[in-house]
Every structure is written in structure tokens, then in C-alpha cells.
Amino acid sequence: MSRQTTIAAGAMTEGGAEPILSVRDLTKHFPIKKGIFGRVGGAVRAVDGVSFDVAAGETLAVVGESGCGKSTTGRAILRLIEPTSGSVRFNGQDVLALGAGELRALRRQLQIVFQDPFSSLNPRMSIGAIVREGLTIHGLAEGAAADARVKQLLEEVGLRPEYASRYPHEFSGGQRQRVGIARALSVEPKFIVCDEPVSALDVSVQAQVVNLLQDLQRDRGLSYLFIAHDLSIVEHIADRVAVMYLGHIVELAPVQAMYSRPIMPYTQALLSAVPAPEPGVKRERILLAGDVPSPANPPSGCVFHPRCQHPARDAACAAIVPPLEEKAPGHWAACIKQPPSVVSWEAQRAAGGTNPPDFYLPVSALHRSADGAPRAHAFTPPR
Amino acid sequence: MTAPPLLELDDLHTFFYTDTGVARSVDGVSFSVGAGETVGVVGESGCGKSVTALSILRLVRAPGRIEPGSAIRFEGKDLMTLDEGEMQHIRGNRIAMVFQEPMTALNPVFTVGEQIAEVARIHGGMSRKEARAKAVEMLTLVGIPAPEQRAGEYPHQLSGGMRQRVVIAMALVMNPALIIADEPTTALDVTIQAQILELMADLTRRLGTSILLITHDLGVVAENCSRVIVMYAGEVVEEATAVELFGRAHMPYTEGLLGAMPRVGGESERLATIPGTVPPPTAWPAGCRFRDRCPYSWDRCEREHPPLYQIGAGHTSRCHLAEEPEHRNHPHPPLAAQRGASAA
Numbered sequence: 011m012s013r014q015t016t017i018a019a020g021a022m023t024e025g026g027a028e029p030i031l032s033v034r035d036l037t038k039h040f041p042i043k044k045g046i047f048g049r050v051g052g053a054v055r056a057v058d059g060v061s062f063d064v065a066a067g068e069t070l071a072v073v074g075e076s077g078c079g080k081s082t083t084g085r086a087i088l089r090l091i092e093p094t095s096g097s098v099r100f101n102g103q104d105v106l107a108l109g110a111g112e113l114r115a116l117r118r119q120l121q122i123v124f125q126d127p128f129s130s131l132n133p134r135m136s137i138g139a140i141v142r143e144g145l146t147i148h149g150l151a152e153g154a155a156a157d158a159r160v161k162q163l164l165e166e167v168g169l170r171p172e173y174a175s176r177y178p179h180e181f182s183g184g185q186r187q188r189v190g191i192a193r194a195l196s197v198e199p200k201f202i203v204c205d206e207p208v209s210a211l212d213v214s215v216q217a218q219v220v221n222l223l224q225d226l227q228r229d230r231g232l233s234y235l236f237i238a239h240d241l242s243i244v245e246h247i248a249d250r251v252a253v254m255y256l257g258h259i260v261e262l263a264p265v266q267a268m269y270s271r272p273i274m275p276y277t278q279a280l281l282s283a284v285p286a287p288e289p290g291v292k293r294e295r296i297l298l299a300g301d302v303p304s305p306a307n308p309p310s311g312c313v314f315h316p317r318c319q320h321p322a323r324d325a326a327c328a329a330i331v332p333p334l335e336e337k338a339p340g341h342w343a344a345c346i347k348q349p350p351s352v353v354s355w356e357a358q359r360a361a362g363g364t365n366p367p368d369f370y371l372p373v374s375a376l377h378r379s380a381d382g383a384p385r386a387h388a389f390t391p392p393r
Numbered sequence: 394m395t396a397p398p399l400l401e402l403d404d405l406h407t408f409f410y411t412d413t414g415v416a417r418s419v420d421g422v423s424f425s426v427g428a429g430e431t432v433g434v435v436g437e438s439g440c441g442k443s444v445t446a447l448s449i450l451r452l453v454r455a456p457g458r459i460e461p462g463s464a465i466r467f468e469g470k471d472l473m474t475l476d477e478g479e480m481q482h483i484r485g486n487r488i489a490m491v492f493q494e495p496m497t498a499l500n501p502v503f504t505v506g507e508q509i510a511e512v513a514r515i516h517g518g519m520s521r522k523e524a525r526a527k528a529v530e531m532l533t534l535v536g537i538p539a540p541e542q543r544a545g546e547y548p549h550q551l552s553g554g555m556r557q558r559v560v561i562a563m564a565l566v567m568n569p570a571l572i573i574a575d576e577p578t579t580a581l582d583v584t585i586q587a588q589i590l591e592l593m594a595d596l597t598r599r600l601g602t603s604i605l606l607i608t609h610d611l612g613v614v615a616e617n618c619s620r621v622i623v624m625y626a627g628e629v630v631e632e633a634t635a636v637e638l639f640g641r642a643h644m645p646y647t648e649g650l651l652g653a654m655p656r657v658g659g660e661s662e663r664l665a666t667i668p669g670t671v672p673p674p675t676a677w678p679a680g681c682r683f684r685d686r687c688p689y690s691w692d693r694c695e696r697e698h699p700p701l702y703q704i705g706a707g708h709t710s711r712c713h714l715a716e717e718p719e720h721r722n723h724p725h726p727p728l729a730a731q732r733g734a735s736a737a
Contacts, residue, residue, distance in 0.1 A: 075582035182670050212437035212609065217653035217664035239582065246655035246664065283587035285612030287656060289635035297591060298584045301552040
């Protein structure tokens with residue numbers, strides 16, 4: 011069952027700002043082939059109806075556990091894999107309708123930085139050549155001008171310009187990730203999809219790369235789609251956060267609201283599971299039972315219902331697909347048991363519901379106490 | 394400190410003889426683990442924490458070698474003096490290991506029940522039937538639902554968290570005195586990590602097993618360990634109780650690690666960084682090995698290799714600041730940062 015497009019363009023940015031990227035009902039189903047004739051016997055619903063907006067200069071983080079579809083979402087936006095359906099608009103352009111030439115032109119503005127700094131750089135190319143490739147392909151600079159630009163880019167990401175003639179194996183993980191960032195920056199993009207850019211790095215190096223990404227954003231007004239599983243990094247870098255579970259966005263909110271007053275029970279459990287570097291402080295922890303179900307055979311209704319800790323969980327949760335709805339200004343969540351919801355109690359009862367919706371917030375399990383209503387987030391899009 | 398500790402490393406040196414020189418991966422490490430204690434070893438890639446773990450079990454392969462003069466005392470025996478047969482008995486019976494990646498620790502062509510039963514037959518001398526029952530019992534102990542059915546499944550049929558539970562079940566079969574867990578939750582998602590750490594804490598409470606928990610994640614250490622050992626460049630650079638370490642870190646490297654870590658609920662705008670990189674293990678610098686990356690270093694740090702100073706009860710730090718604390722008042726950009734564009 012896929013949801014109708016009900017969310018207007020721009021409705022999902024902070025304060026209704028004009029989005030640079032607008033994604034609606036994006037799906038990616040990977041067919042499961044059976045037998046020697048490759049008969050399609052089902053589909054892995056990796057991304058199953060995802061909608062969000064990113065404003066210019068904003069960082070939207072997408073978090074979730076392995077297999078939730080966050081990386082697939084990032085790649086589908088860039089059309090590194092072709093989405094099954096949905097729409098992606100970048101700067102008003104319909105990305106999914108573009109031909110090969112137009113797509114290449116688009117990728118000047120829309121770049122990606124990959125997780126693994128070891129496999130994402132060609133070992134046979136010097137890092138100068140790696141950074142220069144984009145300049146050549148897009149016809150931005152040639153000859154001495156290109157050399158100068160490469161050196162400038164390397165300096166900008168904190169590498170020495172004379173490193174241009176060296177090869178990737180001569181560099182550490184953090185340095186390689188800087189090369190990956192310089193390569194993305196070479197074509198002067200407006201938007202970068204960062205796919206777990208610091209997950210493979212040690213803590214101290216991770217901090218260097220995070221600071222670099224923040225500096226570049228400030229200086230160039232970049233927008234980021236920051237895909238990550240580390241919730242502490244995300245709180246540090248993001249303006250808004252989208253939580254994914256089994257191919258769905260289950261919650262989307264400004265970072266402070268998300269961390270102080272998570273609405274969706276899955277987000278609550280996720281936040282409670284983060285180990286806190288405060289020895290002696292014992293927090294309650296929401297321990298989820300079992301594992302994430304297979305995306306080839308997702309649960310009916312709310313995909314999280316078999317593991318959900320909400321006290322009002324009932325048969326209606328297994329029957330009704332919860333819409334991603336705005337529960338508080340700018341705070342979207344998909345849960346029919348957390349009021350307000352467009353799915354009325356009457357409708358829930360008709361679907362077998364026995365427990366009326368009742369707001370649930372396990373404060374003692376979260377890292378900081380809830381401070382009442384979500385605060386207005388101090389995000390101002392650059393002019 | 395009346396009873397001797399369960400495990401005691403004394404001046405452990407493990408070197409690797411490579412084409413590019415001798416890598417002094419573990420270079421004079423001493424620490425102990427008491428009975429029933431959970432001790433954390435933290436440090437970044439290449440600090441020598443995993444090689445330390447392998448050395449305890451004498452699993453270092455050529456070109457690596459545990460150098461003469463190293464002592465590994467366990468339950469009153471020096472493991473360095475045992476022959477391979479006696480060592481086999483220690484491994485699995487008294488000390489068990491849990492690795493980072495459960496898929497590589499399990500054999501893909503045997504069911505998980507057979508693999509657990511194998512431990513019980515080889516190390517415990519049980520019959521096939523007893524061993525099978527034991528396997529089911531262990532799977533129950535580590536909280537695997539429908540253990541009888543799961544015992545007949547292959548590793549690929551289980552999720553990552555389930556596999557790690559199976560590996561822990563295998564480690565516990567002979568009720569060892571010590572479990573060495575090398576990044577046991579690094580490959581797992583955060584909610585599954587919470588399950589596994591809860592399980593390990595519960596098992597130590599019930600069985601009294603000691604755990605040496607090797608990790609890079611300071612949050613995991615804070616929540617699970619009573620004592621923490623920080624390693625850098627093949628050495629122990631700081632040791633303290635967890636509360637002491639997170640509240641009053643002394644060694645600038647430890648401070649740097651804590652500052653570089655974003656915290657959920659933290660307010661800081663910009664993360665602290667440690668400029669530069671760990672030097673290669675084939676060429677540790679003379680003097681303090683952290684000097685180039687340290688904001689307080691002075692000429693003494695270049696001349697003199699710092700010993701582990703006792704700076705409080707159960708708190709040691711490998712930093713000359715213990716003797717000359719006034720240098721803490723004059724922070725400067727570390728040499729690694731001064732040398733121009735940083736090298737991440």
C-alpha cells in the first residue's frame with residue numbers, strides 16, 4: 011500500500027522556506043528473482059514512499075539502522091540507482107525526467123561523498139588527477155588553470171598542495187575522506203549527499219572531517235543530506251533530522267525537538283540506546299525486542315508495530331498505515347497513538363483498536379529531559 | 394590489592410618483523426584485570442589494543458612475536474611458559490574471545506548448535522548428546538528465542554545481533570574466568586548494541602566472569618567498565634576508574650579523545666580535534682609519542698620519554714604534566730598543526 015501525495019512542495023522545510031531539493035513518495039523496490047529463469051517472486055521494499063524537503067544552506071540528516079533504506083534514498087536522489095517511482099525536484103528541475111546529458115549537468119550541482127575512503131578513490135590515479143577529473147568532464151578549467159584550481163581545492167580541505175602528485179594509498183583514512191570532499195567540491199556543487207562520511211574514521215579524525223564539512227557549508231552556503239547512523243554526530247551537525255525505519259520516514263523534525271521530545275516510539279528507543287559518556291549515570295533504556303523485520307516482507311500497518319513499546323499499541327497499529335503527519339509545527343511523525351492524528355479514534359476502533367491514543371514520552375530513557383514544547387530552531391537560510 | 398589479580402600483563406612487548414622495519418605494536422604494556430571486573434581498553438586504530446588481546450591468548454602469528462621478557466600471568470601461571478597443548482586448554486576453557494565480526498568467527502557450513510556443541514565436546518569432553526543439550530542451554534542463556542530450532546540453523550540464517558549472541562554463547566560454554574571482547578558491538582546497530590551490552594553485563598553479574606572490553610567507543614566504556622586503560626602508540630598512556638577518567642582526565646591525549654566526541658545532549662558548537670596522526674609503529678618518536686599532537690608539549694617532552702606517573706589512587710598518566718603542571722597554563726597550537734596544512 012503506498013500513500014497518496016498529500017504533502018505540498020515546500021511544506022516540509024523549516025518555516026516554509028523554498029526547498030532546493032524536494033522528494034515526494036520516492037520508492038525503490040529491488041525485485042527478488044527466483045529460479046533459473048529469473049522469475050520475479052517479490053520485492054525488497056528498500057525505500058517505500060519517502061517524502062522530504064531540504065532548504066538551501068540546510069543540513070538534513072537521515073538516520074536509521076542498517077537496511078532502513080537511508081543510503082538507497084541518497085543514491086536514488088542522484089539517480090546512481092534508478093528509483094522505482096516518486097518524484098525528485100532539484101532547484102525546480104524534475105531530476106527523474108532528465109536525459110543523460112542533462113543529468114551530467116545536474117551532477118555539477120549535486121554531488122556525493124561516500125562512506126568508505128578506501129574504495130571510493132581510484133588507486134591508480136594521483137589525488138591531483140582524482141580532483142581534476144570533475145573539472146575536465148564539466149569543462150570548468152584546463153591546463154595550468156586546472157592545476158591551480160586543484161591545489162586551491164586541496165588547501166581548502168586541509169591537504170598540502172604538493173600532495174597532488176601522490177596516490178591514495180599514501181594517505182590515512184581521514185586524509186582520503188578529505189580528497190573525496192575536494193573531489194565533490196571541484197565542480198562547485200550546491201548540494202552534497204554525504205553518505206556516512208565519517209563512519210569509518212577514528213574519533214579524533216572524525217571530528218576534523220565534521221568541522222571541515224561545517225566550515226565549507228558556512229563559507230559556500232552548501233546544503234547537505236547527511237546520511238548517518240551515529241546519533242551524536244547527527245545532533246552536532248544537522249539542522250533537521252529524518253528517522254527511517256524499514257524504508258519509511260517515521261519522524262522528521264528540527265534537531266532539538268527530535269532529541270528532546272521524540273514522538274515516534276522507534277525514535278525514542280533509538281535515542282535511549284545511544285551509550286552516554288557519563289559513567290555512573292544510569293539511564294533507563296528502552297530495549298527493543300528482536301530484530302528489524304525483512305524489508306521483503308514488512309509488517310502490515312505500522313512497520314514498527316511488532317517491536318513497539320507504546321503502551322497504547324493495539325490491533326489498529328497492525329491494520330492502519332500511519333501517515334507521516336505534522337504533530338507540532340515542523341515536527342512530523344508517523345504514529346496513530348501519539349495525538350494529534352488524522353486517524354480518528356473511531357477509525358482506529360473500527361480497525362480493531364482497543365486503546366485510545368495517549369501521548370507517551372519516556373523522559374527517563376532520553377539523554378536530556380524534555381523541555382516542554384519543541385523550541386523554535388535557530389535556522390536561517392542564507393540569502 | 395590483597396588477592397593477586399586474575400590476569401596480569403607485565404611489560405608485554407609484541408613486535409612485527411616486516412619488510413619496512415620492526416613494528417613495535419605493543420611496546421611495554423602492563424595492566425591487570427581482577428576477578429569479576431570489567432576493564433575497558435580504548436584507543437584509536439593502530440594503538441595496539443587488538444594486538445594486546447591476541448598476545449594474551451598467544452595468537453600472534455609470524456612475522457609477529459611476543460618478545461622475551463614479557464610476562465602474562467593468569468590464575469597464577471605465566472602463560473609465556475606453557476606449551477601449545479596447555480595453552481589450548483587455557484583458550485576456550487579459562488579465557489574465551491569474542492570478536493568484532495560474528496560472521497567471520499562462525500563457520501558458515503555448520504549449524505550454530507553444532508559449533509557450540511563442538512566446544513563442549515573438545516574442551517569439556519562431553520558426549521554428542523550432552524553437548525547438543527548444552528548448546529541449547531547456552532542459546533537459552535544468551536536470550537535467543539526458540540533455541541531448539543535456532544540450534545539447527547546456519548549462521549547466514551541469523552541476524553548480526555543473533556550471531557553475536559551465538560559467539561557469546563560459544564565463549565561461555567566452559568564458563569571461562571575471563572572473556573576478551575574485541576569491539577564486540579562495533580559492527581552492530583545501536584539498538585542491537587544496547588541488547589548485547591545488556592546481555593554481557595547481566596552475564597558477568599550472574600556468572601562472575603571478568604571481561605576485558607576492547608573498544609574505540611568511549612560511550613560503551615563509560616556505561617560498562619569500572620576501570621579504563623587508554624592506549625596510544627603501543628603504550629598504556631592513562632589508567633583510571635571510569636568515573637575518574639571521564640571527570641578528571643590527565644593525559645592530553647585522553648582529553649583530546651573526550652573533546653573530539655560529540656555527545657547527545659552536548660551543546661558545543663565546534664568539536665575539539667587532535668591534529669596530526671598516530672606515528673607509524675616502525676618509528677615511534679623518541680621522547681613523548683604524543684608530543685607533536687599535544688597542545689602543552691615543551692622541550693622536556695622531546696628529550697625524555699615519560700614514565701607512567703602515579704597521579705592519584707589507581708590513576709596513572711604517561712605525561713610530564715604530572716611533575717610540571719604549570720605547562721598546562723600555556724597551551725599552544727600543536728607542532729602537527731604548526732607544520733602547515735594539517736594531516737588528518
